[in-house]
Amino acid sequence: MNVQQQDKAYIANTYARFPLELVSGKGALLYDNEGKEYIDLGSGIAVNTFGAADEVWAQAVSAQAGKLQHISNLYYTEPCVELAQMLCQKAGMKKVFFGNSGAEANECAIKAARLYAAKNKGEEYFTIITLENSFHGRTLTTLAATGQEVFHKDFTPLTPGFVHVPANNCEALKEAVATYKCAAIMVEPVQGEGGVMPLTKEFVQVARDLCDKENMTLIFDEVQTGNGRTGSLYAYMQMGVTPDIVSTAKGLAGGLPLGATLLGEKVQDIFTPGSHGSTFGGNPVCCAGSISVLSRLTDDFLAQVKEKSAYIFNTLEGAKGVKTVSGMGLMIGIETVRDASRIVADCMEQGVLVLKAKHKVRLLPPLSITKEQLEKAIGVLKDALAKEDA
Numbered sequence: 154m155n156v157q158q159q160d161k162a163y164i165a166n167t168y169a170r171f172p173l174e175l176v177s178g179k180g181a182l183l184y185d186n187e188g189k190e191y192i193d194l195g196s197g198i199a200v201n202t203f204g205a206a207d208e209v210w211a212q213a214v215s216a217q218a219g220k221l222q223h224i225s226n227l228y229y230t231e232p233c234v235e236l237a238q239m240l241c242q243k244a245g246m247k248k249v250f251f252g253n254s255g256a257e258a259n260e261c262a263i264k265a266a267r268l269y270a271a272k273n274k275g276e277e278y279f280t281i282i283t284l285e286n287s288f289h290g291r292t293l294t295t296l297a298a299t300g301q302e303v304f305h306k307d308f309t310p311l312t313p314g315f316v317h318v319p320a321n322n323c324e325a326l327k328e329a330v331a332t333y334k335c336a337a338i339m340v341e342p343v344q345g346e347g348g349v350m351p352l353t354k355e356f357v358q359v360a361r362d363l364c365d366k367e368n369m370t371l372i373f374d375e376v377q378t379g380n381g382r383t384g385s386l387y388a389y390m391q392m393g394v395t396p397d398i399v400s401t402a403k404g405l406a407g408g409l410p411l412g413a414t415l416l417g418e419k420v421q422d423i424f425t426p427g428s429h430g431s432t433f434g435g436n437p438v439c440c441a442g443s444i445s446v447l448s449r450l451t452d453d454f455l456a457q458v459k460e461k462s463a464y465i466f467n468t469l470e471g472a473k474g475v476k477t478v479s480g481m482g483l484m485i486g487i488e489t490v491r492d493a494s495r496i497v498a499d500c501m502e503q504g505v506l507v508l509k510a511k512h513k514v515r516l517l518p519p520l521s522i523t524k525e526q527l528e529k530a531i532g533v534l535k536d537a538l539a540k541e542d543a
């Protein structure tokens with residue numbers, strides 16, 4: 154059996170994979186099992202912040218793996234606390250809980266918000282308002298938070314206590330806060346899986362004001378937007394508000410599974426020993442990888458992320474076959490004239506990997522992609538966008 158047949162035989166049937174087996178890479182370049190080279194505009198879904206097998210990152214990770222790979226949260230380890238301090242100082246947050254994925258980072262955010270509401274407002278204040286078209290994860294609670302019916306079907310009953318309002322609709326948000334006994338508002342600053350749609354500054358400001366007024370918690374799900382992806386360390390830093398809780402994962406450890414829930418002043422002391430936990434969370438190898446990533450997200454580096462972003466917007470806005478370009482930093486959605494799946498397939502054929510979000514083409518290149526690699530890849534994409542199907 155080849156790898157594709159083995160996969161079909163032994164892996165649970167949850168993924169519609171592309172017919173492509175990748176074996177190695179270097180930065181923004183990936184190689185398949187036949188040695189064909191691809192420019193990667195997907196980063197393993199916004200995970201490989203510095204691309205594949207980045208040398209500085211690999212060195213940090215393997216050094217830690219050679220020392221101590223895991224110890225559980227029964228004991229202290231330096232990489233874990235060093236990373237927590239770094240995150241708090243860089244993000245202006247107070248405490249960190251480490252898990253292993255985006256869904257877990259959101260579970261912790263939801264538990265923190267409910268705990269805060271139960272202690273400060275009353276146990277009946279458990280409702281969390283999230284947005285239509287949002288994506289918060291695949292566990293039954295984060296599915297309930299996810300405002301897309303397609304993911305709910307056949308898995309009900311989900312965790313109760315979530316209502317969804319349309320993104321950027323301030324009146325609907327105010328009405329929901331007035332209608333339900335609410336613990337929190339939870340949003341992605343740029344909706345990723347929902348089609349790369351940024352929230353407006355006005356909307357996030359209204360959310361912030363409502364949370365202040367009603368003593369609710371404002372949660373930003375920065376699982377995808379975090380860790381430099383949008384051109385600032387976290388997207389909220391460009392939106393004029395500070396959330397009470399920030400969840401993040403994907404790019405946080407540059408390719409290793411690590412999630413973090415950052416707790417601001419309001420909720421910093423909400424947890425007590427036993428109220429939450431994780432066996433793997435804060436694993437020293439993942440944390441060593443993350444320290445390496447975060448320490449390189451300097452102002453200079455983030456300015457380059459913004460420049461690369463501007464280059465993509467400038468090149469694709471108004472180009473043939475492009476309806477709209479949306480997003481922030483190196484998280485970009487393109488509404489296309491052609492069917493997005495055909496564009497993805499044509500690009501792959503031409504050695505460029507792009508993703509989809511809903512009906513859009515989505516770009517999430519490694520933040521470290523070189524200008525030359527980016528120009529070459531966007532050139533290929535531009536041709537695919539402009540192609541006329543028979």
Ligand SMILES: *Cc1c(COP(=O)(O)O)cnc(C)c1O
Pocket residue numbers: 253254255256257259288289290291341345346374375376377378402403
């Ligand atoms: C990917 C994603 C998640 C889920 O992350 P997992 O690591 O797959 O659990 C949650 N929220 C957002 C915004 C995401 O993009």
